Amino acid sequence: MSDKKDDGFEPTIVGYLCNWCTYAAADVAGSSRLQYPHNIRAIRVMCSGSVDPLYILRALFSGADGVLISGCRPGDCHYVSGNYKERRRVVVVKTILETLGLESDRVWLRWVAASEVPKFAATMNEITEEIKKLGPNPIGSAWSA
């Protein structure tokens, strides 16, 4: 919530990164000493399409301030269509959160190819900035949910 903005707030962002693209880009970003925020907690998954909405929700309920799912660009999925199916799931989970008045803009989907190393760093910066603006995730601290 924007009124909970506080200076010095460092969000925790859980990133489900596809092994074949975004995770590889993160790897190269690291080895080429490209700076990106430490707020992203990277979790390697074999495909963005393997991310059940439950993983997204579980992260938010366990205190993550944002969740990123990142995989291969449309048409480039290592398993042909996993990313297209994930796109539908993310649209659904965001619609559900939105309908119930929960913050859907804490859930991000981004296509980042293995070769898009600067884009990876830029995307992580962008997400971290945006989640900082949102402030701490109220679901994460709600004990009664």
Place this chain on the structure above:
Amino acid sequence: MAKTVSFSVRDGSVTGALRQLLKQLLERKLVDAVLVPVQLPSGDNVVQSLVTRPEVLDAANPLAPVLPVSTANIISKMTRLAASEKKVAVVMRSCELRALTELVKLKQASLDNIVLVGVDCYGTFSVPDYKRFAKETLANGDELLKGVKAGKVDSRLREACQACEYPYPLNADITIGLIGVDFDKGLLVLANTARGQEIVDGLGLAEAKDESRQAAINKLVSERQKRRDQLFEQTIAESKGLEKLNSIFAPCIGCHNCRDVCPVCYCRECVFDSQTFAFEADKYLGWASKKGALRVPTDTLLFHLTRLNHMGTSCVGCGLCQEACPNDVPVFRIFRLVASKVQPLFSYVPGRSVDEQLPLTTFKEAEFEKVGFE
């Protein structure tokens, strides 16, 4: 394909006519069994029963305005291992038919040798309400029919039924038309498929014409849609936001009845019953110290949100979840509201067609093209 015939109603009893019709299916050996709600001798309850002896159908009560279990679940259970060689006529309401269509697509039920007999439905009462009203006058549903036909919207109907925009069956082999039908001329029997046609031909009835049903359905649907939209507004007002949601789900005791009765929530082992949700004490203490306190049992809202994600696209709005809740959590209201936002994303109407793919098992390349880029 559609052939329409008329079945005569004697002494104004539609229930009596339906009993005769179903009996003829057995007597003329058009089917081997009929699955239909049958009234118990006590008169205050009906139970869905698989009937093979025609005399039992003298107590059949397909119009009894009550829905204890979705027949979709029964068909799933009966046909999941293997369908029978014998032909079974199954009498169903619209919400049951639509759920069955979803289950077929989820590979949880087979329609082989099943003859779907869909009956126009004005709505149902909760099981306890039905038991009470049955002792008065409504036991056979004829009274309810008269009431609704006279333009009385019965506020005692289940909330789901009051907001139901499908009072007519979808995907039935045979439709029994009641809405707007002049019973002095008989009730309408419509054959919608080859399978249905074969049986209707076997009944040897005179052809008839639908003169007033479609118009009456349209009128009823628009009334129900109005009621539905009011319910949405009310639901948004009472549930939107974390604080309100937590308060709505506070009485949830985690019995998962809503999941168990849901005709489209089909997993044999739910993830919430699996080891995924078995945690060591330190895990709970970790959450508790992070948040300052932790509601236990845990993951109440997470359970309902996950169910919305997993089956929101297939929710047919039967409302049995809300009926099964021991603490009156308005589960149906929340699910119906969310489904009304989720299903249109894919122009998907659950139960509309067996041939339409489930939204979460398929995709289009050219859709949501900005998602993932901005």
